[in-house]
Amino acid sequence: MNLSAIPTVALVGNPNCGKTALFNALTGSRQKVANYAGVTVEKKEGLAELPDGRRLRIVDLPGTYSLRARSPDEAVTRDAVLGRLPGEPAPDVILCVADATNLGLVLRLALELKTTGRPLVFVLNMIDIAERQGIEIDVDALSRALGAPVTATVATRRRGLDTLLEIAAAQAAGTSDLGPDLWREPSAADVRNAHRAARDLMRSAVRPPSRPDTLTGRLDGVLLHPAAGLLILLGLLFLMFQAVFAWAAPLQDLTEAGFAALGAAATAGLPTGWMQGLVVDGLIAGVGSVLVFLPQILLLFVFILLLEDSGYMARAAFLMDRIMGGAGLHGRAFIPLLSSFACAVPGIMSTRVIDNRRDRLTTILTAPLMTCSARIPVYTLIIGALIPERTVGGFLSLQGLVMFGLYAAGILSALAVAFVIRKVLWRGGSEPFMMQLPDYKIPDPVNLLRNLGQKAWAFISRAGRIILPLMVLVWALSTWPSAPEGAEGPAIAYSAAGRIGHWLEPVFAPIGFSWEMVVALIPGMAAREVAVAALGAIYAVGGAEGDLAGVLSRQWPLASGLAFLAWYVFAPQCVATLAVVRRETGGWVWPGIMFAYMLALAYLAAFIVHHVAVAFGLG
Amino acid sequence: MSSDALRAAPGSAVRLGDMQPGFRGVIVAVRRPSGSAAGATDPEELELRLLEFGFVEGARVEVLHEGPIGGDPIAVRVDDMRVALRRNEAMNVILTEASA
Numbered sequence: 029m030n031l032s033a034i035p036t037v038a039l040v041g042n043p044n045c046g047k048t049a050l051f052n053a054l055t056g057s058r059q060k061v062a063n064y065a066g067v068t069v070e071k072k073e074g075l076a077e078l079p080d081g082r083r084l085r086i087v088d089l090p091g092t093y094s095l096r097a098r099s100p101d102e103a104v105t106r107d108a109v110l111g112r113l114p115g116e117p118a119p120d121v122i123l124c125v126a127d128a129t130n131l132g133l134v135l136r137l138a139l140e141l142k143t144t145g146r147p148l149v150f151v152l153n154m155i156d157i158a159e160r161q162g163i164e165i166d167v168d169a170l171s172r173a174l175g176a177p178v179t180a181t182v183a184t185r186r187r188g189l190d191t192l193l194e195i196a197a198a199q200a201a202g203t204s205d206l207g208p209d210l211w212r213e214p215s216a217a218d219v220r221n222a223h224r225a226a227r228d229l230m231r232s233a234v235r236p237p238s239r240p241d242t243l244t245g246r247l248d249g250v251l252l253h254p255a256a257g258l259l260i261l262l263g264l265l266f267l268m269f270q271a272v273f274a275w276a277a278p279l280q281d282l283t284e285a286g287f288a289a290l291g292a293a294a295t296a297g298l299p300t301g302w303m304q305g306l307v308v309d310g311l312i313a314g315v316g317s318v319l320v321f322l323p324q325i326l327l328l329f330v331f332i333l334l335l336e337d338s339g340y341m342a343r344a345a346f347l348m349d350r351i352m353g354g355a356g357l358h359g360r361a362f363i364p365l366l367s368s369f370a371c372a373v374p375g376i377m378s379t380r381v382i383d384n385r386r387d388r389l390t391t392i393l394t395a396p397l398m399t400c401s402a403r404i405p406v407y408t409l410i411i412g413a414l415i416p417e418r419t420v421g422g423f424l425s426l427q428g429l430v431m432f433g434l435y436a437a438g439i440l441s442a443l444a445v446a447f448v449i450r451k452v453l454w455r456g457g458s459e460p461f462m463m464q465l466p467d468y469k470i471p472d473p474v475n476l477l478r479n480l481g482q483k484a485w486a487f488i489s490r491a492g493r494i495i496l497p498l499m500v501l502v503w504a505l506s507t508w509p510s511a512p513e514g515a516e517g518p519a520i521a522y523s524a525a526g527r528i529g530h531w532l533e534p535v536f537a538p539i540g541f542s543w544e545m546v547v548a549l550i551p552g553m554a555a556r557e558v559a560v561a562a563l564g565a566i567y568a569v570g571g572a573e574g575d576l577a578g579v580l581s582r583q584w585p586l587a588s589g590l591a592f593l594a595w596y597v598f599a600p601q602c603v604a605t606l607a608v609v610r611r612e613t614g615g616w617v618w619p620g621i622m623f624a625y626m627l628a629l630a631y632l633a634a635f636i637v638h639h640v641a642v643a644f645g646l647g
Numbered sequence: 648m649s650s651d652a653l654r655a656a657p658g659s660a661v662r663l664g665d666m667q668p669g670f671r672g673v674i675v676a677v678r679r680p681s682g683s684a685a686g687a688t689d690p691e692e693l694e695l696r697l698l699e700f701g702f703v704e705g706a707r708v709e710v711l712h713e714g715p716i717g718g719d720p721i722a723v724r725v726d727d728m729r730v731a732l733r734r735n736e737a738m739n740v741i742l743t744e745a746s747a
């Protein structure tokens with residue numbers, strides 16, 4: 029199929045006007061998501077088919093208020109519209125998508141889009157809500173004033189799509205009479221003039237709502253209330269944690285059992301030897317250890333999508349802005365950091381909601397310090413083995429207290445790191461926080477499921493493409509060379525990983541790590557919780573963690589155990605996180621910086637903890 | 648233009664960044680912030696952002712809510728749209744109080 033023969037239609041509009049919903053409705057499942065060359069902005073395109081068989085190539089672009097780009101996302105929108113992207117011709121038609129209940133700003137954008145000389149179609153989306161509110165729009169007057177066809181749609185109900193496609197195809201067919209591209213970076217005076225023109229347009233073509241939306245105002249009265257609003261936000265967070273940790277558990281057990289069964293079947297079906305090891309310990313166990321987080325991640329995304337689609341997310345950012353701002357983080361960093369308690373991978377993926385590049389990078393760099401669920405197996409094992417089951421202060425469990433301390437250490441160090449990044453990396457004042465607070469909406473279930481499916485697939489395919497090869501590499505390092513006949517001790521001691529462990533031992537001696545602990549860190553490179561399995565293999569005990577805890581409690585000095593815990597507060601070992609940072613930042617520079625600073629902090633923290641503990645006689 | 652606008656309406660011109668919830672007014676000027684008030688963003692950039700969010704001379708503004716800590720940021724209605732912004736940036740929006 030020759031794609032270049034199919035006219036290209038670009039969707040441009042303010043954030044939250046329903047562009048993505050419209051894109052999904054127009055293209056159905058015929059879409060692909062890729063990255064624009066050289067930038068990290070997601071590029072979504074798909075094919076729409078008219079009843080008569082004609083086709084249009086639809087491109088969804090990041091939301092913007094102006095072609096004057098403020099963020100990398102907006103720069104993509106500008107460059108795509110102006111045909112400045114390498115290998116991407118300017119679109120044949122621009123669909124300017126508008127939230128019909130909120131036309132003021134988008135009319136100014138439409139006037140700016142007109143200056144590019146490209147054929148324009150003005151789409152009054154969310155016309156259902158406008159009708160409900162009794163907003164009257166004189167489509168003919170608007171069309172005349174804009175010099176472009178105007179049509180109404182309801183993206184979530186698939187209303188008005190055929191007419192829209194018909195108009196777009198007709199506009200594309202008439203592309204021969206393109207106007208000249210007169211667009212230039214608008215000055216403040218230009219923006220003022222365009223606003224004036226847009227306001228005149230509004231006055232002549234739009235009658236204000238006869239039944240204005242009062243729900244949003246009433247809800248905001250509660251949800252943005254200085255006390256009640258914060259309490260509700262905390263309640264929602266509690267519910268989210270509850271969901272991620274308690275409700276996901278049965279599904280996780282099921283996933284785990286599934287992979288265990290798969291492993292057992294493969295063990296039975298394959299002849300003993302390295303092939304079996306590769307498939308069972310490398311592939312199946314490797315992918316399983318990542319996919320076991322899928323239920324948590326899906327639940328988390330359900331919450332986040334619900335909060336986003338309903339319009340609440342902007343309110344959460346509003347409530348948290350000052351609290352986060354103290355550490356130099358943007359209000360919008362709140363949700364990505366929260367997500368990172370489950371797993372830093374979806375957390376880092378959701379930093380896309382932060383439009384400023386610096387704020388986004390700060391958030392990405394600090395997200396892995398949140399105690400993700402992969403650390404929990406490590407914490408549980410070491411705490412269970414080394415911290416006595418005692419109560420302190422009458423009712424507090426010492427073990428629980430240590431666990432809480434580890435979480436708190438993660439949060440506090442994230443705030444401290446963000447603060448330092450602000451002071452060292454990008455000095456100067458903070459970026460302005462300016463954000464539209466969209467009207468509340470009841471989330472559309474079909475739209476939600478589709479978005480959820482896309483996120484789930486992104487996670488699964490990443491597990492396949494990036495994590496899998498690395499798991500195999502780590503497995504190979506821990507397997508070869510194999511132990512000689514009649515060798516003493518665990519086989520892993522003779523492998524490349526074991527040798528590296530012995531070789532690195534002097535480096536880790538100052539922080540109280542034995543060579544066994546160092547070896548466990550190496551397969552643990554793939555994912556933090558793999559360290560538990562590695563310790564099991566090293567101490568050659570059966571899978572039962574109880575036994576392993578017993579061995580550790582006899583063999584590890586308390587000071588070393590505490591240092592190991594301190595290490596894992598910062599431990600940079602998570603291939604999935606580093607890979608997603610590479611993807612989101614478009615290179616190895618930022619994952620490199622992240623790895624280096626986390627490694628340095630891990631070493632420093634373990635060093636301090638070890639020496640303080642020894643000084644207190646816990647060695 | 649900003650100082651002219653301030654002088655043109657003596658006594659009644661106020662800065663959006665100083666206002667409390669319940670205040671209603673009309674924008675008489677959007678200033679280009681001077682020096683450090685602009686933070687990391689250059690002054691023209693901030694002025695443009697304010698303009699692009701609808702803070703433009705003649706727009707009606709109502710302060711709706713303020714943040715839980717230090718009353719910052721604020722949520723305001725600009726014509727028909729709700730926008731959240733920090734008081735620091737809102738200092739560049741000059742208004743006169745609406746009569747009723």
Ligand SMILES: Nc1nc2c(ncn2[C@@H]2O[C@H](COP(=O)(O)OP(=O)(O)O)[C@@H](O)[C@H]2O)c(=O)[nH]1
Nearest residue numbers: 043044045046047048049154182183184337472
């Ligand atoms: N009632 C109604 N809701 C819509 C319509 N189009 C989109 N939405 C909802 O508006 C919200 C924002 O849509 P989205 O596509 O994410 O906006 P984008 O930021 O422009 O991509 C979502 O909750 C959609 O379900 C519509 O035509 N009618």
Ligand SMILES: [Mg+2]
Nearest residue numbers: 047048049091
């Ligand atoms: Mg979108």
